[in-house]
Amino acid sequence: ELMTAAWYSFGLGQLVECPGVDPAGAALSRSQVKNIKNVLGLSERHSFDSDCRLDFGQVFGCHGDRTRVHLELGSGYGEWVVGQAHRNPEKQYLAVELRADRVSQTFSRAVLGGIANLCCVGAECGSFLRDRVRKQSVEAVFVNHPEPPTQTFGSNDELLDGILAGGMAEPAHMLNSTTLRFALGCLDPSRNGRLVIVTDNWWYAKLIGVTVAKVVGEADSQFVPIILRNEDGFETAESVSMGDNASNVVIYQGQPNAAIGHATSSVDHSRGGSS
Helix, strand or coil: CHHHHHHHCCCHHHHCCCCCCCCCCCCCCHHHHHHHHHHHCCCCCCCECCCCCECHHHHHCCCHHHCCEEEEECCCCCHHHHHHHHHCCCCEEEEEECCHHHHHHHHHHHHHCCCCCEEEEECCHHHHHHHHCCCCCECEEEEECCCCCCCCHHHCHHHHHHHHHCCCCCCCCCCCHHHHHHHHHCECHHHCCEEEEECCCHHHHHHHHHHHHHHHHHHCCCCCCCCCCHHHCEEEEEEECCCCCCCCEEEEEECCCHHHCCCCCCCCCCCCCCC
16 A cells, blocks of 8 residues: 555656556556565565564664664654654664555655655554564654544543543543553563653643553553653653552653654644554
């Protein structure tokens, strides 16, 4: 789908002449995609291991300590992740987005910008993390301005308490407890793996905080909040208890910056990705 969209909708077919591929035809076949890759000089790598999970060493062509994967869920049109990949060439970035048109635009941005350390994935976030990402293999997971559910759950403390206690059904949204459980599971503790979520919607921030607290409390894990100080440009807005023997989930207020892994201070607040 990605190659078909890039070929017909985003101008690749106008830039490349490939024998046997009509620049205005139907969906590309596997053989046509292979021919296009050959023309572009893209090598065929075995991107998956024996368990059908992504082999980041093969995907990015680096191994061992040089593999530092940063993953963005719901990457939208790719403005943020392409900028991060450009500014941090020593790291590898994985952009996960549900909508094919947005994946194609991210791919086009990366190609036109000469970005070699970015992989674009079209998938639903939860199932991708569950089925395609090996546990403890990612240095950081970022979510920037995700789409909130239609119901304003975070504006009702009783509903939040019910979700935290496990007795209330969660609203439909990308960062439900299932997705967060898989996201936390893929973080590498040896690299101080971290989950960073940015939103400008206060009630949704409270819902996300409660959901993270629920997941971490269930797992009885050693996850702790990132400590941010006023000199980092942040102040504590609220904290959610994860239980008697765990640290709190902290919601900070401030402008995203290097203290939370954002290489730039500019993030497009107008867009949200799809799960």
